[in-house]
Amino acid sequence: MKTIRVGLVGAGFAARFHYESMTQVHGVGVKVVGVTSLREESRRAFAARHGLRAFAGIREMLPHIDVLDIVSPPAAHEEGMLLAAKSGVHIICEKPLTGYFGPKGCGDEYRGDRDPKGPMLEKVTSALARLARVIRKSGVTFGYAENFIYAPAIQKEREIIAKTGAQVLRILGEESHNGSGSAFYGIWRYQGGGSLMGKICHPLSAALYLKRVEGIAHNGKPIRPKSVTCRCEQITRLPSYQDKGFIRTTYHDTEDHGWMHVTFEDGTVADVISGEIVLGGIYNYVEVFANNHRTRCNLSPVAMLDTYNPKAEQYKDIYTIEKTSTKEGWAAVSPDENITLGYIGEMQDFFTCIAQKRTPESELELASDTISAIYAAYLSDERKGADTAIPLV
Ligand SMILES: NC(=O)c1ccc[n+]([C@@H]2O[C@H](COP(=O)([O-])OP(=O)(O)OC[C@H]3O[C@@H](n4cnc5c(N)ncnc54)[C@H](O)[C@@H]3O)[C@@H](O)[C@H]2O)c1
Numbered sequence: 001m002k003t004i005r006v007g008l009v010g011a012g013f014a015a016r017f018h019y020e021s022m023t024q025v026h027g028v029g030v031k032v033v034g035v036t037s038l039r040e041e042s043r044r045a046f047a048a049r050h051g052l053r054a055f056a057g058i059r060e061m062l063p064h065i066d067v068l069d070i071v072s073p074p075a076a077h078e079e080g081m082l083l084a085a086k087s088g089v090h091i092i093c094e095k096p097l098t099g100y101f102g103p104k105g106c107g108d109e110y111r112g113d114r115d116p117k118g119p120m121l122e123k124v125t126s127a128l129a130r131l132a133r134v135i136r137k138s139g140v141t142f143g144y145a146e147n148f149i150y151a152p153a154i155q156k157e158r159e160i161i162a163k164t165g166a167q168v169l170r171i172l173g174e175e176s177h178n179g180s181g182s183a184f185y186g187i188w189r190y191q192g193g194g195s196l197m198g199k200i201c202h203p204l205s206a207a208l209y210l211k212r213v214e215g216i217a218h219n220g221k222p223i224r225p226k227s228v229t230c231r232c233e234q235i236t237r238l239p240s241y242q243d244k245g246f247i248r249t250t251y252h253d254t255e256d257h258g259w260m261h262v263t264f265e266d267g268t269v270a271d272v273i274s275g276e277i278v279l280g281g282i283y284n285y286v287e288v289f290a291n292n293h294r295t296r297c298n299l300s301p302v303a304m305l306d307t308y309n310p311k312a313e314q315y316k317d318i319y320t321i322e323k324t325s326t327k328e329g330w331a332a333v334s335p336d337e338n339i340t341l342g343y344i345g346e347m348q349d350f351f352t353c354i355a356q357k358r359t360p361e362s363e364l365e366l367a368s369d370t371i372s373a374i375y376a377a378y379l380s381d382e383r384k385g386a387d388t389a390i391p392l393v
Contacts, residue, residue: 003029004351007061009080010071011037011046013181014094018071019050021343028351034061062087067354070094073184074192075101081131085138090354092143096201097367098131099192100124111253112188117379124375128368128393135364143350143360144367148206150345153297157288161210162217166290168210171270173203173286176278177323179248186251194254196232196374199274204260205370206286207270212366224369227387229261230377235277246325247277260377281324301332302340368393
């Protein structure tokens, strides 16, 4: 079988673990051949490190690849997806799928948190419909790089729900840690929002996915989200906030904490939380309360290995867990996050599906429902938590 050639858009944090995970795919030939990014210096450095060709832009790279892997900030996702679909190139896109990023050409003066959310939701709904139309018409394979779906813990829970015919009554999930290392984070015009777009999207997609699994197991039809209640906060900007220097505070116009209560078509519910204000390393879980079982999926920490280090210096070359701010004292280490967080699993599924012309487990409708729910949530927050309908595409 022909080797599948991949081009990356973005040369930052996510590009690294996408690249590493693609090298682990088996049974299908995969080769990353190119990279493009905003800054010439960063794409050249990434290309040199991995023996790739650096391209000035997506258009220049498309004729040389079979798959465009989009690992740039959310504001750049849509353009890449549309260009790839129109050229018949398969697509892998990082979360969140897309969003609203302010008026064209806006700068620092733009404040997404103060922009009315009703029109924002309408614009996002049109963008999602346009994307779905173009991608479906093109016939290319689309993989939504939502790693929670492929975390072994979530896949085990999928099996339990599907094989036992469970009804999921309530889901509780969270992704929290101390901010992000990306310079684009915390700025609405690049991210399309704050904690909801950057973090809640993970447990939210996992909850939407598990309800889809339940519906498909019962009658072949996914159970989709219907309405949402949400509150967002800017805790590090409260006049009462006391900064001790441990928590990132550089959020331009986005929330640093959020909570969403989602009601599904069948009346069951999910509560998902995210925060930039959580110390102690990345904190991710999804707990499922069903009519026949209860499961807690621990994604980070995974409780596989605890280590005590009396002096930070000793572990300077040892990776422990994402977003820990110190290596001194006890640490709950993730021996291989590419496995436990689902990064290798997602690449394996995407490339197998591309080779076999199948739809990946994490696909377009799930990606799109996640964004519809998030922007309906922003509108709910503007209305002080009123239950708000999710306009599904
Ligand atoms: N699944 C996960 O666990 C996870 C973790 C981190 C980030 N992400 C996602 O990955 C994406 C990238 O985040 P990151 O943390 O790697 O950011 P980053 O800032 O580390 O890297 C972003 C890269 O994109 C490039 N870029 C910026 N604008 C661009 C444009 N218009 N066109 C082409 N390239 C552009 C930058 O030059 C940089 O190389 C985001 O969608 C983010 O949500 C996912």
